[in-house]
Amino acid sequence: LLLFLGLGMLAGNDGVGQIQFYDAKLSNHIGTTALIFILFSGGLETRWPDIKTVLVRGTLLSSLGVIITAVVLFLCSHHLLQLSFEVSILLSAIVSSTDAPAVFSIMRSQKYDLKSDLKPILEFESGSNDPMAVLLSTGALTLLTSPEFTTYKVILDFILQMSLGIALGILIGRVAVY
Numbered sequence: 043l044l045l046f047l048g049l050g051m052l053a054g055n056d057g058v059g060q061i062q063f064y065d066a067k068l069s070n071h072i073g074t075t076a077l078i079f080i081l082f083s084g085g086l087e088t089r090w091p092d093i094k095t096v097l098v099r100g101t102l103l104s105s106l107g108v109i110i111t112a113v114v115l116f117l118c119s120h121h122l123l124q125l126s127f128e129v130s131i132l133l134s135a136i137v138s139s140t141d142a143p144a145v146f147s148i149m150r151s152q153k154y155d156l157k158s159d160l161k162p163i164l165e166f167e168s169g170s171n172d173p174m175a176v177l178l179s180t181g182a183l184t185l186l187t188s189p190e191f192t193t194y195k196v197i198l199d200f201i202l203q204m205s206l207g208i209a210l211g212i213l214i215g216r217v218a219v220y
Contacts, residue, residue: 100166108139108178116130116131134182135175
């Protein structure tokens, strides 16, 4: 991850490469593709027998935990730091999840001996909370940029996307294993 960040900084307009990134859609596609590979790699390295025992707790942490973190961060940044509503909602949505590649790397390379189910819970939560953060971020952007969207519509869209994502993920996973 650090290698790719370093290469991007060197290649960018402030680095040696002096490459100007004017195409936002291309940059978005490249970033999304990189994220898919990072998450797919983490998922492949996670053992199902380890995760099966912590599925419910890990799911609650990666969904409800991210939402609670986003709400607390929003309240603190908006009310304590006096940041604007827009900045506070974007900051809370973007920062609310952990960095899965960093957690995977540290857990596997350092061979930490954590108590009971803590390691699989941490790995599962870290690897599965990014969809929640992506949905929170897109929901926040939608609320800020589209006046016709209400909080109710964003919540319904969130439920639809999470349901379809889970169903398609299970289906594609089973087909891929077969």
